[in-house]
Amino acid sequence: MGGKSYYCDYCCCFLKNDLNVRKLHNGGIAHAIAKSNYLKRYEDPKKILTEERQKTPCKRYFGSYCKFETYCKFTHYSGDNLRELEKLVLARKKRKSRKKTNKCKRWPWKTHLRKGLPPSLQPINPEKLKQTDFELSWG
Known part of the structure; x- marks a missing residue:
């Protein structure tokens, strides 16, 4: 019988x-x-790096084939792979620290970003206010 698969x-x-x-x-x-291999792609690189550093290299995997794959208690990462993972972790760390320092950029009322605001939204300058003559005739 057919039916849906x-x-x-x-x-x-x-x-x-x-x-x-x-x-x-x-x-x-x-x-x-297969499921753990798929989900491992979305794990935090820092967590993977700490786990893989503690393991010793897998002789089966580097010899030919390891049937245990992600369940293997030995690492399947070579020295080059671990260095690339370290670079990725450092890049993420720098990106996070940069986000923390640049956090105020999205708030337009911060002092260093007042230049880009339209005149109606810029803060009032008391010096200019003293120079203004309010004795004008309207109309």
């Missing part, structure tokens, strides 16, 4: 759209590894 986004495969089949698939180790 269920597509697993993590494993990139089609399954029979049956509750028992999906439960069996989602409980499998292949699905768990």
Whole structure:
């Protein structure tokens, strides 16, 4: 029989759209590894760096193939990969510190940004106010 299929986004495969089949698939180790690989892409680089620094290199992975992938208790990152990850963490750290220092730029009433405001929104200058002659005839 035909019918609709269920597509697993993590494993990139089609399954029979049956509750028992999906439960069996989602409980499998292949699905768990595929899901953790997918979610690892969105983890914080600083967290990954601290975890990977504590591990020793995986002999299987650097030899040919490690079947444990993300569940391996050894690191799959080479020295170059770890250096790139460090650069990424430092760049993010600099970006965050830059955001903190430039925080006032979005507030137009800060003193260093008054130049870009229209005259009606600029703060009143008391010196100019003293020079103004209010004894004008209107009309």
